[in-house]
Amino acid sequence: MLFLGKPFSLNNKMIADLQQSFNMIAKSVGFGGPLNFLPILRFFPQFKHAVPALKDAVNKVAEIHTHLINECQKSMCTKDSPSNLIEAFLLRVSKESSKHNYNIEQLNYLLYDVFIGSTSSTTSSLSWGLLYLAQYEDVQNTMRQELLEILQNKTVQMEDFENLHYTKAAIAEMMRIRTIAPLGIPHYASEDICVEGFTIPKGTMITPLLWAIHMDPKVYKDPEEFRPERFLDKDGRFCKSELLLPFLTGKRICVGEELAIIIMSVLVATVLQNFKIERSDCLDFDGHYGCTLKPKSQQIIFTKI
Numbered sequence: 001m002l003f004l005g006k007p008f009s010l011n012n013k014m015i016a017d018l019q020q021s022f023n024m025i026a027k028s029v030g031f032g033g034p035l036n037f038l039p040i041l042r043f044f045p046q047f048k049h050a051v052p053a054l055k056d057a058v059n060k061v062a063e064i065h066t067h068l069i070n071e072c073q074k075s076m077c078t079k080d081s082p083s084n085l086i087e088a089f090l091l092r093v094s095k096e097s098s099k100h101n102y103n104i105e106q107l108n109y110l111l112y113d114v115f116i117g118s119t120s121s122t123t124s125s126l127s128w129g130l131l132y133l134a135q136y137e138d139v140q141n142t143m144r145q146e147l148l149e150i151l152q153n154k155t156v157q158m159e160d161f162e163n164l165h166y167t168k169a170a171i172a173e174m175m176r177i178r179t180i181a182p183l184g185i186p187h188y189a190s191e192d193i194c195v196e197g198f199t200i201p202k203g204t205m206i207t208p209l210l211w212a213i214h215m216d217p218k219v220y221k222d223p224e225e226f227r228p229e230r231f232l233d234k235d236g237r238f239c240k241s242e243l244l245l246p247f248l249t250g251k252r253i254c255v256g257e258e259l260a261i262i263i264m265s266v267l268v269a270t271v272l273q274n275f276k277i278e279r280s281d282c283l284d285f286d287g288h289y290g291c292t293l294k295p296k297s298q299q300i301i302f303t304k305i
C-alpha cells in the first residue's frame with residue numbers, strides 16, 4: 001500500500017478487515033445518502049441499523065489505525081528519516097507538536113481521509129472506465145493504436161502522457177460520463193451569500209450537483225455517448241475543460257487529483273497494451289450509489305494480445 005510504504009498481500013487479514021470496514025462505511029454513509037439530508041430518518045426502521053453499523057465499522061478501522069501507528073512508532077526508533085505517511089506525521093508530532101497542536105487523533109482522521117478518499121473513488125472510476133472500453137471497441141482500438149505509435153512495446157511511464165493525447169481525453173471522458181461523486185461532497189456556507197438573486201444563509205448545506213454539469217446536453221452534446229473527442233482540440237491535442245469537475249473545485253478540491261489521474265492513466269494504458277477487453281453480455285451502466293457511484297457487478301472478458 002502506497003501510504004504505508006510497503007505492499008501487502010491481498011490475503012493479508014488486516015487489509016481484508018480494513019476493506020470490509022470501508023465497504024460497510026461506504027454502504028452506511030453514502031456521499032449524499034438520505035440520512036445526510038434528513039437526519040430524522042435514523043429513527044425509521046430501514047435506517048435504524050445504519051448508524052450502529054457505521055459506528056462499529058469506524059471503531060474497527062480506528063483499531064487497525066492504532067495498530068499501524070504503534071508498529072510505525074516502534075520501527076521509527078531505528079530510522080533517521082520517515083519511509084511512509086504515518087512515520088512522517090509522527091516525526092512532525094515529535095518535533096513540532098507544541099507549535100502546531102498536531103496529535104495522534106488527527107493522524108487517525110488523516111488516515112481515514114486518505115484511505116477512504118483514495119480507495120473507493122479510484123477503483124470505482126477504473127471499473128467504469130473498463131466497462132466503457134468493453135462497450136466502445138472503437139475507442140479502445142484508437143487508444144491502443146496511439147499507445148503503440150508513441151511507446152512501441154515499452155511500458156508506459158508518467159512522462160509519456162505528455163504525448164498520449166487521445167488516452168488522456170479518454171480518461172477525462174471516463175470521469176465525466178460516470179462521475180463517481182455525482183453529488184460531490186456536501187459543504188456548508190460559511191457566510192451569507194447571494195447567487196443569481198437568491199440568498200443562501202450562513203450554515204446552509206450545499207450539495208454541488210456535478211452530474212447536472214457533466215450530463216448537461218448544452219455543455220456536452222449527447223451526454224450518454226462515450227466520446228473522448230470532446231476533450232481534443234482541432235489538432236488532436238488534449239484540452240482540459242473548465243466544466244469537467246470530477247474532483248470538485250476551490251479550496252477543498254480533492255488532494256489526490258494528480259495521483260488519481262496518474263494511477264488511472266497508467267493502469268488503463270497497461271491493460272490496453274496487454275489485453276483486448278470485450279463484453280460477454282449486455283452491459284448495465286446504471287450503477288448503484290453508496291460512498292461512490294459504482295457499476296453493478298458484471299462480467300467483461302480480458303483476452304491477452
Ligand code: HEM
Nearest residue numbers: 113117118121122125181185247248252253254255256260
Ligand atoms: C478518480 C479518483 C478520485 C476522485 C474522482 C476523487 C474525488 C473527490 C471529490 C469530489 C472530493 C470532494 C472535494 C470537495 O469536498 O470539494 C474529494 C476529496 C478528497 N479526496 Fe479525492 N478523489 C479521487 C482520488 C483520490 C485519491 C487517490 C486520494 C488520495 C490521496 C484522494 C484523497 C482525497 C481527500 C483526502 C479528500 C478530502 C479533501 C478535503 O476535504 O480537503 N482522492 N475527492
